[in-house]
Amino acid sequence: MGIFDINKHRYDYFYNFVTVVEGLIPVDICDNLTDRVNIIISQGVIDHVKHSGLGTDAVSDLGGEYNHHIFKGPDIRTYLPELNAIYHSIVPLISLITCSDAVISPYPLSDINIKAYPPGGGTLGLHYDTNGITVLLFLTENTEAPLRMQIERSHPSKKENWIEHKNIYAKKGALLVMQGRKTLHDSEPTITEQKLSVVYNFYERHDTYRHEDFDGFVYYGKEPRKLNK
Secondary structure, eight states: OOOOOHHHHHHHHHHSSEEEETTSSOHHHHHHHHHHHHHHHHTTOSEEEEEESOOOGGGTBOOOEEEEEEEOHHHHHHHOHHHHHHHHHTHHHHHHHHTSOEEEOSOTTTSEEEEEEOTTTOBEEEEOOSSSEEEEEEOSOOSSSOEEEEEEEOOTTSSSOEEEEEEEOOOTTOEEEEOTTTSEEEEOOOSSOOEEEEEEEEEETTBOOOOTTHHHHHHHOOOOOOOOO
16 A cells, blocks of 8 residues: 555545545455355355345435345354454544544444445446445456446536546455445446455444335345335
């Protein structure tokens, strides 16, 4: 990892809603974790999330397609406990970047996940996150299937607001920190590559809100309720 420029990371996080800390985890550790993830998937003990068109405003989802294997919190703690250690150890770094009193998630099912996107259409639908601070640790290097963000922009010199589109490709060992509540985002479908993202959900101490229907929707394809207008 090169020189850590906290001011740049803070600027990117607050202005662009996302920043990437490259080289957090060594490549050989990422490769070892990837091998173990794939062995566990091959054993048939990890759920395959595959549904589309179920998202509603109640879970901040636009009804896109979901296709990936999901390691939930208990799976991580059983099979890949070092990812739990990393989760706890980066709390000071996340607080430093976000200028907040960041805390780990109080929800053990969703605190740490791995989304394993298979080749040939692995994807995640367009949505806002429900937690306050979203962090991704990339275990694979990908030239396809970027994280796609839609950033709302405005300026007094322009009559109308506009959307800035941003694509971020996974870099092995990089840590992405994002304001997922404030920007629509999805994962473009894979073509020939597998993409592995460790999802670390963080909150601010005063705000640990999570939609009560969210887990049933994202993990099990249960149709969520609609918000009352």
